[in-house]
Amino acid sequence: MKQQRFEQAHQREWQDFATQLDALEHGKSGAEHRRFGAAYRRLCQHLALAEARGYSGHLVERLGQLALRGHQQLYRHREHLGARSIGFLLAGFPRLVREEWRFVLTAGLLFFGSLLGMGLLVYFFPELIYSLVSPERVAQMEAMYDPDASRLGRFGERGSGIDWLMFGYYVMNNVGIAFQTFASGLLLGLGSLFFLLYNGLTIGAIAGHLIRIGYQDNFLSFIVGHGAFELTAIVLSGAAGLELGWALLAPGRLRRDEALRRAAARSVRLIAGVLAMLLIAAFIEAYWSSMTFVGAPLKYLVGALLWLLVAAYFLLAGRDRHAPD
Numbered sequence: 010m011k012q013q014r015f016e017q018a019h020q021r022e023w024q025d026f027a028t029q030l031d032a033l034e035h036g037k038s039g040a041e042h043r044r045f046g047a048a049y050r051r052l053c054q055h056l057a058l059a060e061a062r063g064y065s066g067h068l069v070e071r072l073g074q075l076a077l078r079g080h081q082q083l084y085r086h087r088e089h090l091g092a093r094s095i096g097f098l099l100a101g102f103p104r105l106v107r108e109e110w111r112f113v114l115t116a117g118l119l120f121f122g123s124l125l126g127m128g129l130l131v132y133f134f135p136e137l138i139y140s141l142v143s144p145e146r147v148a149q150m151e152a153m154y155d156p157d158a159s160r161l162g163r164f165g166e167r168g169s170g171i172d173w174l175m176f177g178y179y180v181m182n183n184v185g186i187a188f189q190t191f192a193s194g195l196l197l198g199l200g201s202l203f204f205l206l207y208n209g210l211t212i213g214a215i216a217g218h219l220i221r222i223g224y225q226d227n228f229l230s231f232i233v234g235h236g237a238f239e240l241t242a243i244v245l246s247g248a249a250g251l252e253l254g255w256a257l258l259a260p261g262r263l264r265r266d267e268a269l270r271r272a273a274a275r276s277v278r279l280i281a282g283v284l285a286m287l288l289i290a291a292f293i294e295a296y297w298s299s300m301t302f303v304g305a306p307l308k309y310l311v312g313a314l315l316w317l318l319v320a321a322y323f324l325l326a327g328r329d330r331h332a333p334d
Contacts, residue, residue: 012064019055026052026075033082049079100327102282107323109248109279112255116205116247120240123209124216131217138214150215154227175299179291183239187246187283191253191276198254205247230305231298233312237319238290242283249276249283 010018026048033045056072106113131138138147186208193200219228252272260268297303297311 010062012059012062012068015059015062015064016068022048022051023055023072023075026079030075030078030082034078045079046083049076049083052076052079097278098282098285102278102285102327103323103325104327105275105278105282106245109252109275112248112251113245116201116244116251119202119205120209120244120247123206124213127210127213128217128220131214132221135218135221138218141211141214142218147215147218150219151222151224154219154224154231156224156227176291176295179294180288183242183287183291184284187242187280187287190243190246191250191280191283194247194250194253194276195257196254197257198251201247201250201254204250205243208243226305227301230308230312233309234298234315235290235293237312237315238286238293241319241323242286242290245279245283245286249279252276252279 029045029048052072053076056069056076059069059072127137127141142150186204190201190204190208193204216228219225253269253276256268256272257265263271293315298308
């Protein structure tokens with residue numbers, strides 16, 4: 010392509026990009042600047058083409074200056090993205106959870122209600138556990154929380170030298186459960202409903218069995234710390250999935266695709282916060298929960314403090330002092 014045709018074809022794009030740069034450099038940002046990253050990549054492509062085709066130095070210099078300014082703005086706004094992410098975790102996430110309290114309450118009742126109910130049933134009727142958990146899995150759980158174990162949890166028999174492996178495993182496992190619970194909400198909410206009940210019933214059955222055979226100190230002291238983050242994250246994943254399902258079932262005056270789009274925008278933000286909680290849970294589970302040289306009373310104390318911290322975070326963080334939440 011000749012330089013003249015090249016300039017005519019892209020002149021408007023370059024002018025629009027320069028306008029975006031002027032606004033960003035003066036501290037202005039609006040909805041139109043969400044396309045900045047794509048526009049910057051296009052400009053870099055045009056610069057590479059101009060250099061490769063041997064176009065005039067004037068054009069190459071002009072595009073180079075735009076690219077340099079774009080590069081500066083891109084990295085400046087990446088820093089802003091980090092600040093916005095921190096702001097979301099400190100205030101936006103707990104505020105969003107309070108706004109979605111109906112879905113959170115529903116998911117919490119389904120999960121914790123099934124967990125406590127099944128735990129009591131298995132405690133008083135021991136054979137019920139085999140209706141949900143295989144004998145092999147039951148034996149594995151007993152070995153993991155045996156009072157004579159040197160380390161607690163799935164990797165207990167291997168020693169403390171692989172805490173990093175435990176951390177990676179817990180992250181992948183927990184994130185998998187969270188996304189499964191969330192994404193299955195697209196099945197009119199039935200998938201999220203199923204996984205909330207299934208996980209609650211399974212955890213409750215295992216808890217009831219281990220407490221009944223006298224392994225309660227090892228089991229409860231293991232889960233009490235990271236459970237504040239992990240179990241809450243499962244509930245929030247379910248809440249996000251139920252919101253997707255409700256948008257499909259009861260879109261109101263909106264078209265279903267529009268209702269789903271709006272629900273997804275909020276649900277994805279919930280899941281972003283859930284991922285942060287699961288990272289914290291995995292760290293605690295790998296480096297604190299598995300320890301046996303720390304007595305159960307101390308673990309219970311730390312666990313209680315962590316549950317209070319999580320409760321205070323969701324109840325108080327992000328509130329406007331001058332307006333009701």
